Amino acid sequence: MLLDGLFGARFAGEMIADKEGFFPPNVVVRANPDDPDFVATVAREHAIGVTSGQKFLLGVWRGIPVTAFAASLLDTSSAIFTWESSGLRSPADLVGKRIGYRRGSEGEVLFDVMMAQLGLPRSQIVKVPYQDGFDALRSGAVDAVIAEVGQEFTPSAPDYGRLKVIKPQDYGIHAPGLVYFASSDLLQDCPSTMGQVLESLIKGWKFVYDDYSRSVTALVSYDPGGLSSDRVRLELQQQRPLVVPTAGRVAEYDESRWKMLRDALIFAKLGEETVPISQAVTYQVLRDVYRQSPNFAGSGAWSGVQAVK
Numbered sequence: 412m413l414l415d416g417l418f419g420a421r422f423a424g425e426m427i428a429d430k431e432g433f434f435p436p437n438v439v440v441r442a443n444p445d446d447p448d449f450v451a452t453v454a455r456e457h458a459i460g461v462t463s464g465q466k467f468l469l470g471v472w473r474g475i476p477v478t479a480f481a482a483s484l485l486d487t488s489s490a491i492f493t494w495e496s497s498g499l500r501s502p503a504d505l506v507g508k509r510i511g512y513r514r515g516s517e518g519e520v521l522f523d524v525m526m527a528q529l530g531l532p533r534s535q536i537v538k539v540p541y542q543d544g545f546d547a548l549r550s551g552a553v554d555a556v557i558a559e560v561g562q563e564f565t566p567s568a569p570d571y572g573r574l575k576v577i578k579p580q581d582y583g584i585h586a587p588g589l590v591y592f593a594s595s596d597l598l599q600d601c602p603s604t605m606g607q608v609l610e611s612l613i614k615g616w617k618f619v620y621d622d623y624s625r626s627v628t629a630l631v632s633y634d635p636g637g638l639s640s641d642r643v644r645l646e647l648q649q650q651r652p653l654v655v656p657t658a659g660r661v662a663e664y665d666e667s668r669w670k671m672l673r674d675a676l677i678f679a680k681l682g683e684e685t686v687p688i689s690q691a692v693t694y695q696v697l698r699d700v701y702r703q704s705p706n707f708a709g710s711g712a713w714s715g716v717q718a719v720k
Contacts, residue, residue, distance in 0.1 A: 412425060412440045412458065412460070412461070412608075413456070413458050413461070414441070414442045414460075415446070415461060415462035416442065417444050418634040419642075420630070420643050421484070421589065421646070422461060423615070423643075424616035424619055425440055426440065427615040427629060427630065431629075433611035433612075433614045433615055435604060435607050437604075438608060450469075450477055457597050458597070461591055461592075462590065462592070463517050463587075464479075464586055464587030464668075465520065467479055467590050468672060468682075468691065469682050472684060472685045472686060473685075476594060476596070477594055479590045479592040480591055480609065480692075480693050480695075480696040481590070481591040481609050481664070482587055482590055482663065482664040483591055484587075484588025484653040484654060485653055485663065486580055486587070487585070488560045488561070489516070489558070489559060490576050491556070491557055491579075492545070492548065492555060492557075492558055492563060492575070492577075493548070493555035494548070494574065495573050499554065500575070502577065503529070503531060505526075507536070508537070508554040510522070510538055510539065510554070510557060511547045511557065512538055512544075518557035518558065520675050521586060522557050522579070524584060524675040525579050528582075529582060539553050544556035544562075560576070560649040560650060561648075561649040565642055585668050586671050586672035587668050587669060588653055593605065606696055606699050606703070612662060613662055616662075619654075620654070623647065662697060666692075670688065
């Protein structure tokens with residue numbers, strides 16, 4: 412299993428499943444950051460991958476033989492951050508302002524779609540590319556910044572609590588966040604193994620959110636040189652609604668999110684739909700796991716779990 416990034420809270424379910432021995436014995440987890448062709452690497456190595464829905468779908472459209480089989484983050488983790496004191500409360504307030512962004516990122520694509528769907532003039536927004544969005548916000552170089560939830564200041568930072576967050580989901584913008592996918596031949600040749608892997612991932616995420624005192628310690632010990640307890644705990648808290656929906660089940664995605672992502676990528680002129688969603692995404696592994704695993708039945712894998720403060 413290859414992770415499109417560094418070890419951290421975004422991959423907490425995978426890390427815990429590995430550390431606690433939930434995976435089948437032939438599954439190993441490897442961080443694979445800064446791979447410019449991550450989706451192709453997963454296909455070439457006949458592996459399982461975790462990456463953004465955007466990167467996955469663009470890879471499929473380029474002809475890479477991979478198939479998505481579940482969600483990691485069920486919805487986008489991109490949001491718009493500004494200062495609470497700025498008075499910017501909604502997308503309409505961003506017209507005429509300077510917005511920090513990473514060119515071609517999921518956040519930029521969904522921001523543009525959100526503004527277009529709301530009928531707001533994107534031409535009146537000044538986009539400012541950045542290296543570190545929150546540094547740009549702190550220095551006053553931008554009025555707001557598009558970034559990932561969980562990347563904001565830790566509770567010990569002076570600026571903690573001063574941020575206002577505008578979430579695309581609050582304005583009807585939903586797209587798959589991180590997705591689990593595999594080379595299409597692996598998915599076809601080893602369906603039972605893929606089911607075992609998904610069940611292990613759901614167990615991993617359940618462990619993560621059952622008890623922060625256990626999971627944060629376990630995650631930091633996975634990479635003590637690169638992870639801190641405060642940062643891991645903050646990121647877990649911020650991404651919790653993206654993993655554990657109020658109504659829904661862990662790892663479950665739906666076609667409406669994929670359609671919105673498809674339309675957003677075409678709107679942004681980042682690609683053309685050469686492969687329909689029905690051929691790029693399967694729901695069968697999800698259906699089989701939830702049907703065959705009594706522990707995951709009922710209201711979902713989170714039944715009985717208490718909200719963690």
